[in-house]
Amino acid sequence: MIDLYIAFAIIGLAALIHASFQLGVSMLTLLSGHSLSIKRSELRIFRLTTSFVMGAGTMTLLLLAITVLTFRYLIPVHNPLIWSIVSGLLIGIGFAVLFTYYRAGRGTMLWIPRGFADFLTRRTKATRRSAESFSLGLTSVISELLFIAAPLVVSAYVIIHLPAAWQLVAILGYVAISLSSLLIVWGLLGYGRKISRIQRWREQNKTFLQYISAISLVTLGAFTYVNEVIGGLI
Amino acid sequence: MTHIIKRGAREYESYSREKLHRSIVAVCRSVHASEGSAETAATATCDAVDTWLKSRPEVTSGDIRRIAAKTLKIHNPDAAYYYTQHKHIM
Numbered sequence: 001m002i003d004l005y006i007a008f009a010i011i012g013l014a015a016l017i018h019a020s021f022q023l024g025v026s027m028l029t030l031l032s033g034h035s036l037s038i039k040r041s042e043l044r045i046f047r048l049t050t051s052f053v054m055g056a057g058t059m060t061l062l063l064l065a066i067t068v069l070t071f072r073y074l075i076p077v078h079n080p081l082i083w084s085i086v087s088g089l090l091i092g093i094g095f096a097v098l099f100t101y102y103r104a105g106r107g108t109m110l111w112i113p114r115g116f117a118d119f120l121t122r123r124t125k126a127t128r129r130s131a132e133s134f135s136l137g138l139t140s141v142i143s144e145l146l147f148i149a150a151p152l153v154v155s156a157y158v159i160i161h162l163p164a165a166w167q168l169v170a171i172l173g174y175v176a177i178s179l180s181s182l183l184i185v186w187g188l189l190g191y192g193r194k195i196s197r198i199q200r201w202r203e204q205n206k207t208f209l210q211y212i213s214a215i216s217l218v219t220l221g222a223f224t225y226v227n228e229v230i231g232g233l234i
Numbered sequence: 235m236t237h238i239i240k241r242g243a244r245e246y247e248s249y250s251r252e253k254l255h256r257s258i259v260a261v262c263r264s265v266h267a268s269e270g271s272a273e274t275a276a277t278a279t280c281d282a283v284d285t286w287l288k289s290r291p292e293v294t295s296g297d298i299r300r301i302a303a304k305t306l307k308i309h310n311p312d313a314a315y316y317y318t319q320h321k322h323i324m
Contacts, residue, residue, distance in 0.1 A: 023324070026323050026324040027324065029323055030323055030324065033264040033316065034264070036263050036264045036265075036266070037260035037261065037263045037264045038260065038263075039263065105322070106318070106319075106322050107319050107321075107322020107323060108322065108323060108324075109322050109323075109324070110324060112324070117324045120324060121323075121324055192266065194265045194266055194312055195264055195265060195316060196264075196265045196312040196313070196315045196316040196319075197312070199315070199316060199319055199323065200315060203319070
């Protein structure tokens with residue numbers, strides 16, 4: 001059985017890495033900016049942005065719960081081969097983040113294909129109802145599955161090692177931490193902070209965020225490999 | 235009449251002052267500018283773009299955006315920044 005503190009440390013770091021991915025924040029920024037530009041009421045904007053964050057949270061919860069359930073029945077617990085695959089996934093996606101997450105040039109253009117980015121931009125601007133905004137939040141998590149797969153998979157595999165009582169705590173903890181970046185932007189927008197200042201901060205710190213995510217993924221991959229694969233052999 | 239070549243489009247579009255005015259007002263509202271301030275910034279920006287277009291029969295939409303942002307920066311730097319970021323957020 002994996003040590004409880006180590007398990008929660010892995011899940012916490014994985015959730016923070018998940019929080020550092022920016023597609024949801026980009027969509028929330030656009031949603032709020034467009035809503036302000038067409039003179040929607042503060043209450044309406046609050047409802048739309050809240051629904052978006054709830055949608056992202058719901059999809060993260062569903063994905064993690066489904067992954068945990070699948071692993072619980074299909075994958076053996078504490079298997080060095082599985083730990084090796086999980087570690088490799090973390091390190092591989094870490095390098096992918098380092099080289100491909102942001103496009104070169106101005107702004108905070110992400111790795112997603114331009115046609116899909118245009119579609120998401122149009123869809124975000126066309127959002128009028130809370131239900132649409134909620135589904136947009138769901139979509140934002142699915143669209144970034146390529147990168148969030150690594151933190152989700154390592155967390156799910158750690159969670160199945162935990163006693164049943166701690167599994168729910170770990171899942172809810174992961175969801176709460178992974179939403180932290182969206183919640184911060186949601187709070188700033190609700191507080192009346194200018195969207196241009198948020199975007200400027202994102203642009204100025206994008207390289208830092210990219211490096212931190214990549215280094216954290218590689219470090220986490222190396223740690224799980226050493227602790228669970230090599231440590232298991234000694 | 236000035237023709238505008240749009241990014242990724244094969245056809246030309248005629249320059250529309252009203253369309254530019256609307257987009258500048260919208261971007262000013264996005265950064266919490268007041269209605270009056272947004273109108274003033276939009277009018278000044280459109281005037282500057284009109285002047286710049288006088289001797290140019292054909293321009294790209296990127297040119298219009300660049301010139302508009304340059305003038306808008308004088309009236310509302312936050313709006314100008316957000317205006318230039320429009321296509322670069324996601």
